[in-house]
Amino acid sequence: MIPAMTPQTEQLEQTNREERRAAAEALLPELEDAGVTAVALPWVDTSGITRVKTVPLAKLPSAAAWGVGMSPVFDGFLLDDSIVAGRFAGSAVGDLRLHPDLSRLVVLAGQPGWAWAPVDRFTQAGQPHVQCSRSLLRRQVAALAEAGFTVKAAFEVEWVVARPDGLPDDPDAFVPALSGPAYGMTRLAEVSDYARDLMDALAEQGVVVDQFHPEYAGGQLEVSVGALDPVGAADTALLVRNTITAVSAQHGLRVSFSPKVTADGVGNGGHVHLSLWRDDENLMSGGDGAFGLTADGEAFTAGLLQHLPGLLAVGAPSVASYLRLVPSHWAGAYAAWGLENREAALRFVTGPDGNRQSSANVEVKSFDLAANPYLLMAGCLAVGLAGVRAGSRLPDPVGVDPASLSDEGRREAGIRALPATLAEAVQAFESDEVLAEAFGEELAATVVDVRNGEIALFEGTSPEAVCRAVRWKH
Template structure:
């Protein structure tokens, strides 16, 4: 980072101090997401924001090797206590937190002491891949759905962490459940709106106590930032109502888990390449190549999209989780669901939804992997197999084999093995990030070896 850029960052921070102070802000949260998908943070008093913007706030690089339980993998490129990094807030994402009085929030990029982007910074990685697509005249619009389970008790002192008592008793998708959560949902929607988050939909979901919010599409970096901000806001509003929110991929061993579905559309200028072409369901050639790339690399992508041992308790057939590497029109059992949107609005609305990923994922790593896979399919001119219009889980093994339907990995070990064999993702992430992903995943595998589903879900329930 050049000195003039540092000076510009400081000036930008100084320019917003008065407005932030007038809003009652006394401190600014600086969050980032580690390899395990846990949001870590530091904060600075408001008066120190210009210094943080110019020189960064210090944080150890050891967190790249953290596991979900806060133990540390001493890996090849991560997990050392030696060294320091600088957290530089991106003021374009600065928001006053409506559900945390006195606080503002700004996503960060991680730099070395010498001012170079940290090689393990997932946000910088995603920005680089967005830039590579831009060099080809392409852009991607992305949105991440957020599902969570709402439980009773505001914290460890208010509830037994080994249990989950759903805060809502109404039926799945039911009006009764919405009435139960009406005041809570009002406060949440008001807070998100005050923070500039464009909410498309809010509704009760299937599992006990489960809710979902969908947001508008943005560029991928902003979409990942928004995912963090939405989850932070949900946690704050939940605590204010004496409740707890879990984004874990599996909250109870016998329940339906929380997904983190990603919607993607590929654009060239103002043209949505997922619509208006001669291909199946109106896909253009480029849109098909991008989607085929996603589908082809899904087994390896699960190492970043389903990063927990608990993820594979969720990723099972006939649960709308997308357990098979297939695509289809509005098929909620397909790992890649094609969405045309309503007639008359398809140029704006057509997109693909990646359903097999969950709430444990680092959204920057996940979107980076999806862009790399889609770009590889686009460059290679890949074509899609025939779409699947049924639940693959209803077929026999022989029927799936005859149809060319393959199951996605059923364990984290299988996903990591696929990841380590995927040259596209290894090249896109680079050796440091790729090696750390594999080492952290295997660290979690060892951590939970021999653990029952009940013990596993209890262990990770309140970590995400």
């Protein structure tokens, strides 16, 4: 139940509203000079689809002050735009207000005339919407701060570029727009102008690109960006994908971020990098634990590993995700960790000698880009903090592909297979008390209802048909 506003809170809200309006009005001259006509206001639904409303530039102060109306029904949307009648979502009744975060407003280099500002969703009474994933992430960041910690985070983004017209008899078929070999200079030459324009657009938008390269699958590319605060990392993941889509369209290309574009392909990952900090000290380095982990850094990592099965319900949230999450495909199909082990679910990265205090981090390889990045990051922070509070310890690191071991060998090493289906991940999520408490009753129930809705949607569907159905959704 949302508490009624007292006269004091009403006055505070009025003051905040006037401050937000003034801040937006102060931005108008600069945005006008940049040629901005309208502002996109995106958020991400439970299925990982980015939804949007827009306002003309002149209406930005009003949007900042009062928000923009939007139905809460999208919390119950599936990826095919059908709606789940969930326990707390999917109703046609009610309205929310989308409030743009002006501190994250960006002029879009790949879409002339447009600016972009992610939103927080509020009720009409001015309270954070209980199912707003961005607000959830803010709360988890605050919980970490209260415990004396911060986290630096980044998402890797993999995608494929395709010919826009598919095949003559199948316009939605995937036909790679690149023919060069994996990681090959030939492929880079094919994509040279496109990659240049993409990196120029990202730089113009203030996104720090660490690396860009051709990837393994047909037509596949990857970009890695600099680490930020968790909310900033999730915002940037959205912005990077939007920019990739826009620049690709300018070059006559179609893109897919789907976890499995074709049934026989390796799929697109959405790996997450995390490091735990206290003040200016990176707790993933400089300690007495394995590979330099401090006790808190180890406990944070152990929390991730322990709760990874349940986390997959938000980090690998599609039926298609489990066509990608298979052994010996560098997807991290086993709950194990190891130094630079790309087959372990958690790859520990020390960085080079002399730079470890800055660069040491843990990479979670099991996630993909069907995920809502705010939900996923919030879950990671919650279980990591739970590990710190419990003083959790990691098992022995694994230095081989876990699939190369016998069943008995994996049992002796304490290596578990991660959920092999979305249904198994949902079951793990439902039994995870840490995630249930962090997400709250309504949001946790909606995650389960939407995931079960997708499971029912693809009941009895072949892998090929699943890939086709999700190919152009993410």
